[in-house]
Amino acid sequence: MADQHTEEKFAETSWQASADIPDFDPLKDDINTDVVIVGGGITGITAAYLLVREGFQVALVEAGKLLNGTTGHTTAKVTAQHGMIYDEFIQHFGQTNARLYYEASQEAMAFIRETIDEHGINCDFRTQDAYLYATTPKYKKKLEKEAAAYEKLNIDGELLEELPIDMNVKNALVMKDQAQFHPLHYLSPLIKTIVDKGGRIFENTTAVHVERGEEQSVITRGDARVQAKYILSCSHFPFYEGTGFYFTRMHAERSYVVAIKPKTEYQGGMYLSVDHPTRSLRSANIDGEELVLVGGESHKTGQGIDTHEHYNALQTFGDDVLGIEKQVNRWSTQDLTTLDKLPYIGPLTSQTSEQNILVATGYRKWGMTNGTAAALLLKDLVLEKENRYASLFTPSRFHADPSLKHFLKENFDVAKHLVEGKAESSNKEMKGLAKDEGAVVRVDGKRKGAYRDKDGELHVVDTTCTHVGCEVNWNGADRTWDCPCHGSRFSYSGEVIEGPAEKPLQKEYKMIESMMSERSGY
Structure with a gap:
């Protein structure tokens, strides 16, 4: 556990501490624009970048500082291997839709590669194989099913008996040629392009409401208005829900990262356990120093043990696997999971009056590819172009299996905590x-x-x-x-x-x- 003298150093993530992101003034006056984007993470910035290149007038408003939310706290794996998900997607949505999800992630990764090449971005982009691994017989069998799903979907992967790093596992599943990068170094040149092409960015500007009508506007906490034909909500949790009731259709989870300098040489690759509690590993070059990010310990927000214990558990794991020469940094993050584990991307609701209010949320901790895929889809929706992923991600969908079961489960959990919280006692003074x-x-x-x-x-x-x-x-x-x-x-x-x-x-x-x-x- 860090002492009080190191707490201030841990206020920033390794990404934030090693990046120089420009500052922008708050919005003080009413403005008009073609598109207003709420949220300054990877989705909002990528969408703004795409739309200014298409000739749109764009205004981006961020409640705090750019890249200070989930994007600034990610492990930044650029991959289509989003946990043990493809067998489940085949069961619930069919083989065609499961393959579509994979292709959306692969296309997002290809876009990131192409953008890096186009602008010559130095963001420590490295091609890496991604691995899921099991440490128990129960999850060994589940990984075998996931490997069978890879075969059905023609995903380049393979079931293995061991990992490149020294860990005792029952089996592992590799997805070849995935990637990792420094997310803020990648997005910084996109911010410059937005500004150079006339896009306007406002920080410390909290969007609180949408005023609908013939000329719809985003209303900010400071009472400034942004009038626009299109409103894109890219603010992690939607800043405006309309009649979408998103709070009943998603749950929030926190997870943790400890950045270490290992004693032993890291053998490459990105790793994620399928057992619980989760464990994640990837390397990162921060200011010329080779580090390893040890992540995991997911739990529902506001629930569970003393949060310090999650960091302690990751330190113990990192020390057991690699040895820790020193701990450089640590941070936590939060993300949202939808009822069926697919992101919500598209019109806020099915109502005609809200078709020009678009939302992107629920990335389930895989925001680098899901957030980029969302921006690409949002761009096409603004351009009124067909996009083959629109129906897959539409927020108005409802699959009885598994959505109904998860809807009842999550809202029962809410009711339980609502009651228990009121009755909870405390001896602390x-x-x-x-x-x-x-x-x-x-x-x-x-x-x-x-x-x-x-x-x-x-x-x-x-x-x-x-x-x-x-x-x-x-x-x-x-x-x-x-x-x-x-x-x-x-x-x-x-x-x-x-x-x-x-x-x-x-x-x-x-x-x-x-x-x-x-x-x-x-």
Whole structure:
């Protein structure tokens, strides 16, 4: 576990610490444009890049800083091997649609390669084989089924008995000629192209609503309006749901990464376990230093053990497999999974009035290819061109199998946490909090959230999530309040970090004043 002196270094990911991304001013005045894109990750930036090259006037608005969300926290594997998924897709959607999903990812990877070549981008792009591996007999059999799916879909892969790295496995499944890169170094030249071609980018500009009508507009928190023919929601969780009820059709998961310098030489390849808890490995060159990113430990947001333990588990795994000379960085990330595990890309809803509001979300941790595929599809929808992936990814789809089962399961889980959160007790007292410690506390029988920062200042919030009223839990590793129902996240002082919540947690000013007057020793 990192000590307090290293925490600030861990505030940035390895990608962010080694990239120089330009700053942009907030939007202050009303503007008109052809297309407004909400969200400054790989989908929004790639879509803006594609559309300005087609001659469209484009405005991109980002609630915080560009590439500071999921794209800046990815493991950046550029691959069509998205876990053990193709046998499942064949069962649920048929062989044709399963092959389409694979081809969408392969075309996204080809686009990335071509873009790198066209612009001469130095982003540590490396062709690598991708491996799934099993460590138990149960998952050995599942990998055999996945290998059979590869054969049916004509995917270049092979079932193996061992890995190139020294790990004890039951079997492994390789997908040949995949890739990895530095995502921010790749996207930085695309940002420059957007600006050079007249695209406008605004940071620290939070989109909160869509005003529909003959001339639709995105309304920002600062009351500035962006009027546009097309609105593209590329903001991780859709900033505007209309009647799509996306919060009932997706769940949020967090996962973790530890960047290490290994003691032993890394033999190449990208690796992902199919057993649980998940384990992921890939190399990365950061400022000339060869590192290995050790990832995994996925769990539903706001649920599970002390989040510090996830980092500890990854450190132990990395040390066992490679040996750790030093830990360079660590970070966590969040992504969304849809009911059927296919992304939602296309018109927000099936309503005619919302056909020009397009959405891209639910990448299930595979945003480098899914996000790029989404941008390519969104471009064609704006151009009103046919795209063979449109029906596969349409947000208005509903497959009874598996969507109905997962819809009932996820929403039962929400109801369970809504009830349990209200009844949860706590023995922690605010006055007993150490510096840099947060916890759920009870004050006069009411559930509150308290965090004492490194300077000793106390921050107290109401723990009721402003989305549907579930009770948030403390995430000690990230110093955030996380909702176990729909994945909303708030800073320790209550500000929204990730939706679907739009309003901050209520701050308990009177309680803070009372406690601060009683504090001693801080």
